[in-house]
Amino acid sequence: MTTTRNLHQEMKRNFVIERLQELGMTKTPAGKDIHGLDYDELKMVLVLAEMRKVDIEHPGHKWFR
Numbered sequence: 001m002t003t004t005r006n007l008h009q010e011m012k013r014n015f016v017i018e019r020l021q022e023l024g025m026t027k028t029p030a031g032k033d034i035h036g037l038d039y040d041e042l043k044m045v046l047v048l049a050e051m052r053k054v055d056i057e058h059p060g061h062k063w064f065r
Contacts, residue, residue, distance in 0.1 A: 009039060016042040023049050 020026075020034050020042070027033055028045050037045065 013039045013042060016046050020046055020049060023053065025049055 016039065017034055025034060025045070028037070028041075029048070034042065034045065
C-alpha cells in the first residue's frame, strides 16, 4: 500500500514539474531548483506562476484588479 501511495504522490509531483516547465520555469522566484521541491511546495509555485500569466487588462479578468 505504501509503495502505491508513494508512486501516486511521485506521479502528481512529476505532473506539476512538467506543467512548470511548460511555463518556462526551472527555478522558483527565490532561485531554488523546482526538482528539489516537495509536492506541496510545487503546487504553491504553480499557483503563483499561473496567476502571473493572467492578463489582468482583459475585460473578463476585472476581478484580478
